[in-house]
Structure formats: structure tokens, C-alpha cells
Amino acid sequence: MKIYIIGASTTKFGELWGISPRTLAREAVGGALTDAGIKPAAVEALFVGNMLSGMLGGQEHLGAFFADELGLGVPAFKIEGACASGGLAIHAAVAGILSGQYKTVAVLGVEKMTDHKPEDVATALMGAGSEEERLAGATFPGLYAMLARAHMAKFGTSEEQLAAVAAKNHFHATLNPNAQFHNALTVEQVMRSSKIADPLKLLDCSPISDGASAVILTAKSKGQRVKSKDVEIVASAVATDTLGLAQRESLTELKATKEAAKKAYKQAGIEPKDVDMAEVHDCFTIAEVLAMEDLGFYEKGKAAKAIASGDTTLGKSKKLVVNPSGGLKGCGHPVGATGVKQVVELVEQLRGTAGKRQVSGVNVGLAHNVGGSGATAVVHILKRA
Amino acid sequence: MNSPVKIWRNQGKIASLLGKKGVIISWTMVRVPPAGFSDQAPYPVVLVQLEGKRIMAQLVDPPVGGQVGKKGLIGMKVITVIRRVVQPSTEGVIPYGIKVKPLW
Numbered sequence: 001m002k003i004y005i006i007g008a009s010t011t012k013f014g015e016l017w018g019i020s021p022r023t024l025a026r027e028a029v030g031g032a033l034t035d036a037g038i039k040p041a042a043v044e045a046l047f048v049g050n051m052l053s054g055m056l057g058g059q060e061h062l063g064a065f066f067a068d069e070l071g072l073g074v075p076a077f078k079i080e081g082a083c084a085s086g087g088l089a090i091h092a093a094v095a096g097i098l099s100g101q102y103k104t105v106a107v108l109g110v111e112k113m114t115d116h117k118p119e120d121v122a123t124a125l126m127g128a129g130s131e132e133e134r135l136a137g138a139t140f141p142g143l144y145a146m147l148a149r150a151h152m153a154k155f156g157t158s159e160e161q162l163a164a165v166a167a168k169n170h171f172h173a174t175l176n177p178n179a180q181f182h183n184a185l186t187v188e189q190v191m192r193s194s195k196i197a198d199p200l201k202l203l204d205c206s207p208i209s210d211g212a213s214a215v216i217l218t219a220k221s222k223g224q225r226v227k228s229k230d231v232e233i234v235a236s237a238v239a240t241d242t243l244g245l246a247q248r249e250s251l252t253e254l255k256a257t258k259e260a261a262k263k264a265y266k267q268a269g270i271e272p273k274d275v276d277m278a279e280v281h282d283c284f285t286i287a288e289v290l291a292m293e294d295l296g297f298y299e300k301g302k303a304a305k306a307i308a309s310g311d312t313t314l315g316k317s318k319k320l321v322v323n324p325s326g327g328l329k330g331c332g333h334p335v336g337a338t339g340v341k342q343v344v345e346l347v348e349q350l351r352g353t354a355g356k357r358q359v360s361g362v363n364v365g366l367a368h369n370v371g372g373s374g375a376t377a378v379v380h381i382l383k384r385a
Numbered sequence: 386m387n388s389p390v391k392i393w394r395n396q397g398k399i400a401s402l403l404g405k406k407g408v409i410i411s412w413t414m415v416r417v418p419p420a421g422f423s424d425q426a427p428y429p430v431v432l433v434q435l436e437g438k439r440i441m442a443q444l445v446d447p448p449v450g451g452q453v454g455k456k457g458l459i460g461m462k463v464i465t466v467i468r469r470v471v472q473p474s475t476e477g478v479i480p481y482g483i484k485v486k487p488l489w
Binding site for chain 1: 422425
């Protein structure tokens with residue numbers, strides 16, 4: 001048995017003041033069902049990736065909420081893993097299929113963040129950290145700023161190199177109609193933006209966003225017809241590290257990313273060099289630098305310089321293009337939706353339907369989704385069927 | 386965060402961390418604070434290596450201007466102290482916790 005993504009869809013990401021979470025979910029799941037060419041009745045279970053509906057919206061019980069709203073009436077689950085909720089929901093869906101319980105399932109990642117005051121959103125997001133971190137008055141930019149400082153102290157990584165990550169991802173976002181931002185950014189603009197948590201500045205940070213993304217997964221046994229647009233999930237791996245930053249073994253890597261990647265490469269039977277394009281978790285610019293190293297694409301301490309020189313930029317890269325969707329920085333980061341959106345982007349790239357941001361010759365794509373400051377990491381590897 | 390029961394339960398933990406010396410291993414300056422911290426911002430938050438344990442805490446009485454070298458606060462020696470951590474609500478218990486201050 002192999003597991004395929006037969007339908008994928010995402011809403012536009014952004015400050016969608018006029019659009020409710022219900023409408024976002026209907027658009028994403030409806031789009032994925034249409035793309036798959038199946039009726040809602042064929043869906044046997046719904047996995048919802050979401051982080052903040054309880055703390056911000058006062059709505060828990062999201063499985064039932066969206067199953068009702070979508071008229072599915074099937075077993076439904078909310079999967080929560082902070083900003084990795086979307087990736088974890090896909091992993092749970094894969095596990096549900098592998099268990100034999102379900103054959104065809106829908107995964108919805110959804111988040112509505114702009115209904116709420118920024119300090120309330122910042123406080124709710126700190127729910128992903130440890131109590132010690134909350135009592136210290138840390139914020140998520142603050143936690144990643146401390147990772148950045150450690151990386152800068154050990155490897156000489158510069159603020160300009162970090163800024164180059166944002167500039168690259170904004171360039172990619174200008175090519176993505178569903179992205180939150182369509183403005184190009186220069187390194188100088190990032191450097192001049194106001195400080196949020198030194199050394200991170202406003203334009204080093206992914207935005208607060210609304211959005212929803214969905215995929216339809218199905219199991220096919222040998223002999224069953226596989227369509228040319230079907231995309232196979234060849235690896236789905238999760239790893240967990242300590243919740244708080246202070247308890248980590250190292251401040252210059254995310255161990256959860258390394259472990260999830262190691263498992264995923266083993267499942268897929270490939271090596272990092274076999275990956276043609278990747279969507280990685282750039283919640284802050286330093287996070288993309290860490291991801292490139294921890295996923296095995298660059299040696300420790302070498303990624304920042306490579307990214308700044310255009311090594312992973314569409315049109316310049318000779319090997320691996322990273323975050324062609326614009327990443328979390330350019331495309332937006334509705335936290336529960338992000339992990340699913342990354343996989344939707346992989347599906348479009350592997351099908352060759354990504355339009356202006358199409359990476360040429362993509363056979364293998366990797367998605368990397370992180371929860372908190374690295375307590376959860378999810379890696380998916382997809383291949384053309 | 387401000388439940389009296391929880392504060393009572395955590396007293397032992399706070400006491401066990403008081404008066405411990407350590408070294409700052411990473412730091413940031415939080416300029417956009419979460420709810421309950423706006424009266425203190427901007428403030429430094431630091432990762433401190435104590436003997437056998439690492440903690441994250443706010444740095445109080447931080448050095449100014451010329452006292453911060455090229456490496457910033459990394460390497461600075463600190464000691465843990467008890468301080469009010471969050472703006473209390475009008476009816477709640479005043480929450481105390483661990484912060485660190487420079488050891489000159």
C-alpha cells in the first residue's frame with residue numbers, strides 16, 4: 001500500500017478581515033475535493049491542524065466544529081502542536097491510513113489570527129513555550145533571537161545574512177498569487193526595520209496571518225490506478241525535543257529537526273542531496289538558516305552565507321530551491337495552516353503547476369514544519385507518482 | 386499564571402533557585418512585550434548557565450552603553466534574585482519569581 005495526495009488546495013493567506021474561519025475551511029477543503037475529483041461522501045475522517053482557536057477564538061472541539069461546517073459527519077480530530085499543527089495533522093492522517101482504520105481522509109490546516117490584538121496573539125503564541133519562558137517575559141521573536149545570538153557568536157553569522165533570507169522569500173512571494181506579501185524586500189530595508197527582539201527586526205519575522213489549506217490523502221494498493229497528478233508521500237516523520245529553550249543540548253541547532261529529517265530520509269530511502277525543492281519553517285530568518293543545516297543541506301555554520309549568495313533562490317539556484325511559496329515570511333504564517341500549505345506547495349511543484357514560481361525538474365520535495373522554538377519538528381517527503 | 390494555589394505550590398521551586406551564580410550564554414532585548422509586561426519593556430531576557438542547570442530569566446539592573454562589550458551580554462556573570470515578574474491584576478496575588486542581576 002502507498003499513500004497519495006490526490007487533492008490539494010489553499011486559500012490566499014493574509015489579513016483577511018472579511019473572511020471567517022468557516023469560509024476559509026470551506027474554500028480550502030472544497031478546493032481540495034474538487035481537485036481530487038471526489039465527492040465529500042468519499043471522505044472517511046477529518047484531521048484539523050490548528051493551534052489558537054481555544055485561546056483566541058474561545059472555540060475548542062474543532063473536529064466536530066469543522067466536520068459539521070463542511071457537512072462531512074465523519075470521525076474528526078483537532079491536532080495541536082503549536083506552529084507544527086498542520087504538519088502533525090498530516091502525520092496523524094497518514095498514521096490513520098496506515099493503521100487500516102481509514103482509506104481516504106481530509107486534512108485541514110486553519111488559523112484565524114487577525115481578529116485579535118497583537119499582544120493577545122503574542123501571549124497566546126507563548127502558549128507554545130514553557131512556563132519559565134512566559135515568566136521571563138520572553139516572546140517567540142525573543143526565543144529565536146537567542147538562537148540567533150548563539151549562532152552568530154559561534155559561526156560569525158551576520159545580521160545582513162539573516163536579512164537576505166527575508167529578501168529571498170519576499171522575492172519568491174511576489175511570484176505567488178496566494179502569498180500575503182507581494183512586495184520585494186532588500187537587505188537594507190530589513191536592516192532598517194524596527195527592532196523587535198535584538199538582533200531580530202520586524203522584517204526578520206513572519207507576519208500574523210489568516211488562512212487555510214487542505215489536502216486529500218488516499219491509500220492505493222498495487223494494481224490500483226494512479227493518476228499522473230497524484231503525489232506520493234514517501235516519508236512522514238515527527239521528532240520531539242524539550243519544550244523550553246534552556247533545557248536544550250545545543251543552541252545552534254534544532255535537534256528535533258535533525259531527528260525527524262534522519263527518520264524521513266531513511267523512510268524515503270534518499271539523502272539530502274536528492275531533494276530538488278523544499279519548503280522549510282522560516283518563522284524567523286534564523287530559523288531557515290538552522291533548518292538548512294539541520295536538514296543536512298549544508299554543513300553547520302555554512303548555510304547563512306550560501307543563502308545570502310543566492311544558492312537557494314529561484315532562478316539562481318543550481319540545485320535546491322527553498323521556500324518557492326515565499327515561506328512563512330513572504331507567504332504568511334497562519335500557524336495551524338502553515339504545515340499543510342507547505343505540502344500543498346510541494347504538490348503543485350511536483351505536478352509542475354506552480355506557475356511563475358515553478359522550480360524546474362522537481363522529482364522530490366521536502367516539507368519541514370516546526371512547533372514552538374523547536375520542541376516539535378515534522379518532515380514530509382513527497383515524490384512524483 | 387496568577388492562581389494563588391499555583392503560586393503557593395511553586396514557592397519551593399523559587400526558593401531552590403535563589404542566590405545561584407551563573408554566566409549568560411545568550412540574550413535578547415524584548416522590545417515588543419506580551420500582555421502583562423508592557424510596563425517593563427524594553428527589557429533583556431537571558432539564558433544563564435548555572436551550576437548543573439540552565440534557566441531563562443529577565444536580567445534586572447542591566448549594564449548600560451559602555452559597559453556592554455563587543456560580545457554584548459554573553460559571558461557576563463549573574464546571580465539569581467527574587468522579583469515581581471508580571472503586572473498583577475487588580476484582584477490577583479502579586480506574582481513573584483526568579484530574575485537575574487549582574488555580579489560586578
